[in-house]
Amino acid sequence: METQLQIKLARRPVGVPGDETWELERSAPRPPEDGEVQVEVLYLSIDPAMRGWLNDVRSYIRPVAIGEVMRAMGIGRVVASRAPGLEEGALVVGTMGWQQLATMKAEHLTPVSEALAPPTTWLGVLGLTGLTAWFGLLDIGRPEPGQTVLVSGAAGAVGSVVGQIARIKGCRAVGIAGGADKRAALLKDFGYDAAIDYKAGNLNEQIRGTCSEGIDVFFDNVGGPILDAALRRINRGARIVICGAISGYNAATPPPGPANYMSLLINRARMEGFVVFDYVDRYPEAIAEMAGWLADGRLTHREHIVEGLESAPEALRMLFAGANQGKMLVKVKV
């Protein structure tokens, strides 16, 4: 490959990032220097958090700069190496970005096993997606057997794993998603005990009906009216895990906060945020447990794959339209 395609941030979007947000550029890839490798990108992960990286505000990670290749996690194969210990042919994951060839420091890449699981799994259930579900639910939510765990964005990449972990740990899992198809998938594919289609209306009544003993843990990917409705039904000592707020990510001004937050006082409850990167030292523990569940069939996952790097901007928009079920991936090498 003499030239490669890269997608760079052209301007900061207002609202949903349209095509004008991006600049497609073809150029020769930079050859690796000492300590670096060149990786052919196989798949890229498309995640709601990427929207936040486009805003020029203080956050848990610096914003993507104008003119910079869009940040994205990926899995790829080393095609050239000037780093001892990371040979050509190795399968690696890392922050490869929206490009076909990534020239990176070897220390920023993690080799993964081809034998343990299919490559895409390392971006999904055994990657940051699954790790986010595992640490958010178990370390922040701390559910106990028999408790009710409510999950929003439950048909999404993280949410679909959260519900399954909750059930494996002996909890009752209730999922919220948008649309009859997604609601059916929650029950049939992801093993939720009960499911809510928030687009069907009467959200408060649906939560009351499915969480008749109240909510002990609410794992929130969505925010907005769904968070407010959940706050009305939390139990004493409940934990609300703030994983995301996709309903507000494209708002030009911050949407209203949770008006019912005083339910935290009445119910002696807590609302807590987390960032999966803080748990890097404990990733192996979580991966080992989830790989075991994958192997014995207790953990299933669904992928939504679009083809071609050019599709990445549209794939990102699909997340905010709720057009995906399961983990959204771009297959770069088609």
Next chain:
Amino acid sequence: METQLQIKLARRPVGVPGDETWELERSAPRPPEDGEVQVEVLYLSIDPAMRGWLNDVRSYIRPVAIGEVMRAMGIGRVVASRAPGLEEGALVVGTMGWQQLATMKAEHLTPVSEALAPPTTWLGVLGLTGLTAWFGLLDIGRPEPGQTVLVSGAAGAVGSVVGQIARIKGCRAVGIAGGADKRAALLKDFGYDAAIDYKAGNLNEQIRGTCSEGIDVFFDNVGGPILDAALRRINRGARIVICGAISGYNAATPPPGPANYMSLLINRARMEGFVVFDYVDRYPEAIAEMAGWLADGRLTHREHIVEGLESAPEALRMLFAGANQGKMLVKVKV
């Protein structure tokens, strides 16, 4: 006293409770039965939480019923006893209500020492006010020496104690109150390291200036825009203690929630509510520590006393107007 005055809830208020909320009634007090005592009420405590008791909604305590004597903590003296072990003349605290004579089960009253502290202290710094400050700050906020503790409603009964406990525990205490006089009192009377007058405007800038190393614990009595401004400056791992939200208590519809709550995610922070009644088993521990601080002069407190039971409705309104500094009390026996 052949007849006594009682103040009962006549109708549920919308907004600030006006005089039409209450019904003043003179009647003969009920004589005590077996296991009961009659208490002459000396002082009643006036607290922001009382506004919530007037709404017919599920909360941590049942609402006051229409026609019922208004609930209030009080201190009084036993004037007639049919309960062994609680003799005439004993000084007691309990939920006496807005009346001059309370006939109550002895088991619902706690005898207090006249030697240890003046009677009003048992409604303030050694009563639920001080206990709320102590458990909220130390058990929920968990500040560490050297950390910055920001307090809203800092000139109020609870807030003025929180700041002092924070300093005693080696923290830097920053208080927020409304008006230049209150701001001065925070620095002069309550020992805050820095103080903010939110009515002077530029709240974000004032917080940035006084909390230059960020906020580790935010003890919130106020809610609304003050909570949102604090969320902008919290540090990683910060704890937001939800003690109250007086800014919204009289709103006919819930005011907007904290729009900046996603700061909890970015900063891996938590927002948690509590109810002091949950700590009843540990009250002696807190009272012992605070009585020691009172005795050696490290803990000061200010009382705002109005005279006559008839003044109770106005005293409650004064809380919401921010017209008090320190603990609001009604002196019933004048």
